[in-house]
Amino acid sequence: MRYSFSRDDRALPFPVRARNLPGFGVSVLDQGHNVGAWFTQSLSPRMVNELRFGMNALRRENFPQSAGTNQFAALGIDGPSLPGSDQGYPTLVLPGYEALGDDPNLPVARRTRTIHLSDALTFEQGRHHLKTGGEFRAYRSDGYTHLFARGQATFQGVFTGSPVADLLLGLPTVTLLAVNDNRQALRTWAVNGFLQDDWHAACESSTSRAPGCCRWAPTASRVPACTRTSITSRRASA
Structure with a gap:
């Protein structure tokens, strides 16, 4: 049996897709479990059975740095009522300036x-080496992606001629706010079976007691011909 565990919990203050300003970083959690077990049993001198089981589990979470904090209230904005996982800064977009706020694609x-479960039976029967078995595989994925949960406001300077002035006056040109109810619950499974037969060709046995060897002789036919060549030894006479 084999088991492995991994956990990577990071805080990225300046991720690639986020802001170049402090305070708008992200937290990333990657956690994995891997379990494997197998049992091999010899049923007879010519028969072996092998049973295998495996499981992989992965947990991944990406959250804004300020998740769990009502940053609308900190900014003096009467914002929407959000669960703790969706809380944080709204996104403020000003053409020609660095965007402010958390990534709208999170959390x-x-x-x-x-x-994964598989079983294989291997056995010998004459010239045949047979192997048969099957497997069962089940996959599930649960999660969610909340887009624009904290909203996004774009200030283009339509009202005052300056995006910064529109921001200070609280006059956005375009606003977006999404109510997310898109929990993912994906399921799939598969069952497979197989039968494999390896057949071994052999030369005809000879009843002669003289030592010999088997070789492949060239022939016009596409099927190789097996011939027997006798090997004899001579003694030097006095």
């Missing part, structure tokens, strides 16, 4: 699990 959370 993202996902948990996946794969279960």
Whole structure:
């Protein structure tokens, strides 16, 4: 049996897709479990059975740095009522300036699990080496992606001629706010079976007691011909 566990919990103050300003970073959690077990049993001198089981589980979470804090209230804005996972800064877009606020594509959370079970029976029968078996595989994924949960406001300077002035006056040109109810619950499974036969060709046995060897002789036919060559030894006479 084998088991492995990994966990990577990071705080990224300046991620690639986020802001170049402090205070708008993201937290990333990657956690994984891996379990494997197998059992091999010899049923007879010519028969072996092998049973295998495996499971992989992954947990991944991406949240804004300020998740769980009502930053609308901190900014003096009467914002929407949000659950703790969606709380944080709204996104403020000003043409020609660095965007302010948290990434509108967060939070993202996902948990996946794969279960694998297989059984294979191998046995010898004459010239045949047979192997048969099957497998079962099940996959599930649960999670959510909340887009624009904290909203996004774009200030283009339509009212005052200056995006900054529109921001200070609280006059956005375009606003976006999404109510997310898109929990993912993906399920799939598969069952497979197989039968394999390896057939071994052999030369005809000889009843002669003289030592010999088997070789492949060239022939016009596409099927190789098996011939027998006798090997004899001579003694030097006095």
